[in-house]
Amino acid sequence: MKNISLDITKAQQFLPAGAIMAFKDKVAQAQKGLEEGTVPGNDFLGWLHLPSSITPEFLNEVKACANTLRSKADVVVIAGIGGSYLGAKAVIEGLSNTFAWLVQDKKNPVIVFAGNNIGEDYLAELTEYLKTKTFAIINISKSGTTTETALTFRLLKTQLEAQVGKAAAKELIVAVTDAKKGAARMCADKEGYKTFVIPDNVGGRFSVLTPVGLLPIACAGIDIDQLVAGAQAMEKQCGINVPFEENPAALYAATRNALYAAGKKIEILINYQPKLHFYAEWWKQLYGESEGKDGKGIFPASCDFTTDLHSMGQWIQDGERTIFETCISVENPEKKLLFPSDEENLDGLNFLAGKRIDEVNKNAELGTRLAHVDGGVPNILISIERLDAYNYGQLIYFFEIGCGISGQLIGVNAFNQPGVEAYKKNMFALLEKPGYEEETKAIRAKLAAE
Numbered sequence: 001m002k003n004i005s006l007d008i009t010k011a012q013q014f015l016p017a018g019a020i021m022a023f024k025d026k027v028a029q030a031q032k033g034l035e036e037g038t039v040p041g042n043d044f045l046g047w048l049h050l051p052s053s054i055t056p057e058f059l060n061e062v063k064a065c066a067n068t069l070r071s072k073a074d075v076v077v078i079a080g081i082g083g084s085y086l087g088a089k090a091v092i093e094g095l096s097n098t099f100a101w102l103v104q105d106k107k108n109p110v111i112v113f114a115g116n117n118i119g120e121d122y123l124a125e126l127t128e129y130l131k132t133k134t135f136a137i138i139n140i141s142k143s144g145t146t147t148e149t150a151l152t153f154r155l156l157k158t159q160l161e162a163q164v165g166k167a168a169a170k171e172l173i174v175a176v177t178d179a180k181k182g183a184a185r186m187c188a189d190k191e192g193y194k195t196f197v198i199p200d201n202v203g204g205r206f207s208v209l210t211p212v213g214l215l216p217i218a219c220a221g222i223d224i225d226q227l228v229a230g231a232q233a234m235e236k237q238c239g240i241n242v243p244f245e246e247n248p249a250a251l252y253a254a255t256r257n258a259l260y261a262a263g264k265k266i267e268i269l270i271n272y273q274p275k276l277h278f279y280a281e282w283w284k285q286l287y288g289e290s291e292g293k294d295g296k297g298i299f300p301a302s303c304d305f306t307t308d309l310h311s312m313g314q315w316i317q318d319g320e321r322t323i324f325e326t327c328i329s330v331e332n333p334e335k336k337l338l339f340p341s342d343e344e345n346l347d348g349l350n351f352l353a354g355k356r357i358d359e360v361n362k363n364a365e366l367g368t369r370l371a372h373v374d375g376g377v378p379n380i381l382i383s384i385e386r387l388d389a390y391n392y393g394q395l396i397y398f399f400e401i402g403c404g405i406s407g408q409l410i411g412v413n414a415f416n417q418p419g420v421e422a423y424k425k426n427m428f429a430l431l432e433k434p435g436y437e438e439e440t441k442a443i444r445a446k447l448a449a450e
Contacts, residue, residue, distance in 0.1 A: 001233075010381065011255050015258050027253060027254050039414075047207075051234075063218050069138075079139045079141075080149055087205075094275045111220050138176060139153045196211035196215060205286045229393060231397040256326075265298060268325050270328070284300045297412070305364070306364050313368075325380070331385050333358045
């Protein structure tokens with residue numbers, strides 16, 4: 001199995017000679033700070049050597065629970081928000097049949113995500129869909145009081161108990177939560193649910209290789225042993241003792257920060273495989289929530305090519321030159337499909353007859369990359385052999401360690417998210433939540449004055 005390869009040559013050409021190497025010592029200091037736990041937010045560094053700490057016994061426990069849910073439920077609903085759902089969704093969407101919900105794969109339950117919004121129509125339609133299904137719930141929340149997830153879990157728990165009875169419902173609910181405290185832990189202990197622990201030292205956006213991600217992924221029938229093996233291989237490849245020039249995550253962090261220093265404020269993660277759409281969503285949270293603070297941070301955006309070339313392509317080609325692209329290229333698709341010949345050739349595409357669809361896609365990828373570089377867009381290329389669990393595991397850890405290093409280079413605490421609380425305070429005040437009386441008065445006065 002091949003490891004990820006990184007090509008920075010099409011980014012280097014936009015930088016002064018030695019600009020990336022100038023970060024070598026700073027990267028070493030960042031790695032040392034992470035290893036020694038001296039960086040800001042050092043109480044959330046449990047992800048750093050998480051892959052190598054995962055045991056076969058732990059994976060067997062996760063798989064056993066997943067198999068129980070798989071055997072009992074037609075649908076498994078994952079209730080979680082942010083890091084409590086994006087990692088699992090990224091892997092499941094990337095490694096499952098794109099049309100699984102239509103194909104009705106008899107081997108695997110339908111995986112549904114909820115608790116990540118407060119859309120009444122969404123939740124009403126979900127509860128309606130579940131009325132005729134045997135469903136299980138995986139409730140993922142450290143506190144148990146996150147509004148979106150707690151609201152959804154209460155709805156689903158009430159419905160499940162009404163449909164199958166409280167005793168049977170208990171066997172269909174799993175809580176992934178804090179070891180000792182919080183509303184979700186209290187509820188799980190009181191009701192007797194099977195539980196898994198979210199480690200105290202792993203933040204949500206870094207939690208995909210904990211039960212937060214592994215349990216839903218296993219429920220979808222994906223090989224979590226291979227997912228973890230890929231992450232373990234990448235942990236070694238990006239270790240502190242690997243020379244800077246051979247460490248892909250170190251080079252990636254240095255390159256993106258050299259580009260940032262040169263005025264490139266927006267990084268667009270590009271893919272040419274629709275299955276990677278939600279991987280980009282996970283990546284955006286990882287980097288946006290880690291680096292976007294103290295008035296600093298590269299803005300993380302994403303595009304699905306070639307689709308978005310027909311919407312965002314013009315701006316990327318000719319717009320303000322404050323952007324750079326990081327492209328994930330998949331060398332080998334899992335399926336094979338040849339383009340047919342047509343006698344009338346009205347579309348003029350017979351020159352493609354007999355070619356694999358992926359050959360067309362790869363040439364679109366190369367042609368776009370050349371065009372964007374010519375248009376002044378630096379390009380970082382990340383190549384993986386194929387979209388499978390092992391390579392997905394590699395990608396996950398590569399971007400996690402790259403983010404940890406990059407946050408130190410930017411000069412922020414990459415492991416907190418103080419800005420996330422601002423909207424919650426306003427929302428609770430507007431909803432007149434007990435304990436927010438003064439905030440309610442203040443925000444009502446502010447609105448009246450506008």
